[in-house]
Amino acid sequence: MRQTTKFHTESFKLMGISPVYSPHRLQLITEKEAEINRTLPLALKELYAVEGVEEWFEDGNGDQLVPLQRIELETREYWELELGLKFLNLPDNIKANEGIYFFIECQGCWSWWVLLNGTEDPPVIVESLYDEAQILACEKLSDFIFANAWDVSLMDSPSFQTGEFSCEEAFLQILRAQCVEKPTTRLAFTVHRYRFGYKGCRLLLFEETGQLFMSADHEEAKSELMELINPFVQWERV
Structure with missing residues (x-):
């Protein structure tokens, strides 16, 4: 084997x-x-x-x-x-x-x-x-x-960008309906780190800080995803 x-x-x-x-x-x-x-x-x-x-x-x-x-x-x-x-x-x-x-x-x-x-x-x-x-x-x-591998690959990506999200429950509902949910981890009983995939795009959400991290392999998919999540996200300017 x-x-x-x-x-x-x-x-x-x-x-x-x-x-x-x-x-x-x-x-x-x-x-x-x-x-x-x-x-x-x-x-x-x-x-x-x-x-x-x-x-x-x-x-x-x-x-x-x-x-x-x-x-x-x-x-x-x-x-x-x-x-x-x-x-x-x-x-x-x-x-x-x-x-x-x-x-x-x-x-x-x-x-x-x-x-x-x-x-x-x-x-x-x-x-x-x-x-x-x-x-x-x-x-x-x-x-x-x-x-852990997901997080590292996302943060090491040339397309890496960050933002802050609001309306957590509504935001999660949208992501769960439109994206593929990946494994969630916890640092505390009520503190989660959520992960979602969308057509080569990767998302990581820090519940404890309201931070969002994203990478994208394809510009077209990135544009689609950003249009979907922009109502909930304030992006950090590069």
Whole structure:
């Protein structure tokens, strides 16, 4: 089995990485599993099995994937007693007593874990500084990785531009009706980051600040999208 097509294919396309397993990386994964006495969820294993993924995150200025050799198995008891963190409003069907620390914010302030709840594509939780608790960041690891790849590809685009949006509920209704909704992530229980695609255009919305970010591969599609969303957006002048 060479191609990682089950979970991260679209993410690797955005990253510009060939989705092929590295025998060396697979050996490192086997050693890590023996070290922590756990089998990694398949989606996490696929992510770390591809050459160049760690470097892709390292080369950017954004949040970072923890290197495979540094990922750690942690328990809910450790989170509660040592870190003072408890689950906040996590659905019962995704809760677990163990997780793997695998992702960190670029300034080291936020941490993310995959929960070992027995699923191949497990949920991701984050240490929310807003809630002072662990909340659900994304229901699937594959969606979380896709969201990060989406954001980087958008912000690195030559067509990148920013604005501020208003009338959030009405705006979201329009976007959901006319665009393709991509994975949503959370930094707090009530704070979301929304993503939408439209004919080669990419949108990212920060609920906490009212900021909107956009890139476009085609001018015609960009014009269509801007006509659709301009009533809700005040664009920043370049």
